[in-house]
Amino acid sequence: QLTANAVDKGIYRHYMQKEMFEQPAAIAETLEGRFVNQRLLDNTFGHNAAEVFDNIKSVQILACGTSYHAGLVAKYWFERLARVPCQIEIASEFRYRHPVLAVDALIVTISQSGETADTLAALQEAKRLGAKHTLAVCNVPESSLVRASDLVLMTRAGPEIGVASTKAFTTQLTALMLLVIAIGRRFELSAEMEQKLTAELFNLPARVEAVLQLDDQIKQLAEQFSDKQHALFLGRGSQYPIAMEGALKLKEISYIHAEAYPAGELKHGPLALIDADMPVVVVAPNNNLLEKLQSNMQEVSARGGQLIVFMDETLTAEAHENMQVIKIPAVANEIAPIIFTIPLQLLSYHVAILKGTDVDQPRNLAKSVTVE
Known part of the structure; x- marks a missing residue:
C-alpha cells in the first residue's frame, strides 16, 4: 500500500537513496514474527508448508533481472549449507527450452512486483510440465x-x-535465507548452523546500518568513475551474483557499460580489456577464495588497471597507487552477500549523481516489466 510516508522523500534527494537507507528497517520487517524461541516457523510460508517441505527433493528457481541475482545467491546457500539440489534459470529462457523438471522439485519464483510477465509465464509452464509445489517470494501481497x-x-x-x-x-536475499533454513533442516543443515544463521539474521539490520555509514567514503570513491565509460566487476562464489548485481545497478542508473565475471574467468578473455580507463570493482570478503582473488587483483594492477576493492575489515591488504580499499565490517561468510551488496548500491547511486542522470527513472526502463 502506498502511504503518504512512502511517497515523501523526506531528507533524501531521491527515492533510491531513501530506499537504500530504509534497508535495516525493511530487513527487520522481513524477519518480524517468523520465529518462536529463535526457531523459524514453517507456517510462515503457508499453512501446509511443512508437508510440502517434507516431500520435496530439490529446488528450481525462476526469476528475472535483480531477482535472478538473488536466486543465484540462494543456489549457493541451498547447496553449500544444506546440500539441497538447486537449479536456477532466467524465467524468459525457461519458458522456451522445453525443460525437464524433477518430479519432486519445489518451484520458487522471485519477483518484487509479482507481475513480471516472463516469471508468471515460466510458472505457468512449470505447472504445465507437472510441477506439484510452487512458492513465490514477492513484495506485493x-x-x-x-x-x-x-x-x-x-x-x-x-x-x-x-x-x-x-x-x-x-529483503529477497533475507527471505531466501529463511527458505534455505526451512528446507535445509530437512536435508543436511545442522542444528548448529541453523542457530548460527538465525543469530546472523537477527544481527543483520544493525550490520547493514553500519555499512550505510560508509556513504561519504563511497561518495568520494565515485569520482573515479565520473569520466569512465566502462567498468568490470569481479567476485567469487556467492559474491559473483553480488558482482553481477553491482554491474547491473551501475548500468541501470549511470549508463556506464559494466560487466561482471567470476574472478577465475579473468584470464579467459576479460583481461584483454584492462587498462587505465577500465576500473575494476572487486568484492572480496574474508573467505577461503581470497588468496586466488588476490592473485586476480595483482593481474589487474600489473596492467595499469584501477582497482576498487570492497573487503572484510579483518584483511590486511593495503591500498596503493592503483588500488583503493574500502573496509566492510566483518560478518559471517554465509550472510556476506547481503552486506556486500550495500556498498555497490551506494557506489552506483553516487556515480549516477555525478553523471547527472535521472536516478529514480532511468531511461528506457520500467519498475515492473509486465510485457514480454
Whole structure:
C-alpha cells in the first residue's frame, strides 16, 4: 500500500537513496514474527508448508533481472549449507527450452512486483510440465504471482518507487535465507548452523546500518568513475551474483557499460580489456577464495588497471597507487552477500549523481516489466 510516508522523500534527494537507507528497517520487517524461541516457523510460508517441505527433493528457481541475482545467491546457500539440489534459470529462457523438471522439485519464483510477465509465464509452464509445489517470494501481497502460487513468502520491503531495486533485493536475499533454513533442516543443515544463521539474521539490520555509514567514503570513491565509460566487476562464489548485481545497478542508473565475471574467468578473455580507463570493482570478503582473488587483483594492477576493492575489515591488504580499499565490517561468510551488496548500491547511486542522470527513472526502463 502506498502511504503518504512512502511517497515523501523526506531528507533524501531521491527515492533510491531513501530506499537504500530504509534497508535495516525493511530487513527487520522481513524477519518480524517468523520465529518462536529463535526457531523459524514453517507456517510462515503457508499453512501446509511443512508437508510440502517434507516431500520435496530439490529446488528450481525462476526469476528475472535483480531477482535472478538473488536466486543465484540462494543456489549457493541451498547447496553449500544444506546440500539441497538447486537449479536456477532466467524465467524468459525457461519458458522456451522445453525443460525437464524433477518430479519432486519445489518451484520458487522471485519477483518484487509479482507481475513480471516472463516469471508468471515460466510458472505457468512449470505447472504445465507437472510441477506439484510452487512458492513465490514477492513484495506485493495482492499480485498475480502470489495468487498463482501454493506457498508464499512476503518480503515486506514496503513500496519501492525507484526503478533500480535496492531494499527489494536485500529483503529477497533475507527471505531466501529463511527458505534455505526451512528446507535445509530437512536435508543436511545442522542444528548448529541453523542457530548460527538465525543469530546472523537477527544481527543483520544493525550490520547493514553500519555499512550505510560508509556513504561519504563511497561518495568520494565515485569520482573515479565520473569520466569512465566502462567498468568490470569481479567476485567469487556467492559474491559473483553480488558482482553481477553491482554491474547491473551501475548500468541501470549511470549508463556506464559494466560487466561482471567470476574472478577465475579473468584470464579467459576479460583481461584483454584492462587498462587505465577500465576500473575494476572487486568484492572480496574474508573467505577461503581470497588468496586466488588476490592473485586476480595483482593481474589487474600489473596492467595499469584501477582497482576498487570492497573487503572484510579483518584483511590486511593495503591500498596503493592503483588500488583503493574500502573496509566492510566483518560478518559471517554465509550472510556476506547481503552486506556486500550495500556498498555497490551506494557506489552506483553516487556515480549516477555525478553523471547527472535521472536516478529514480532511468531511461528506457520500467519498475515492473509486465510485457514480454
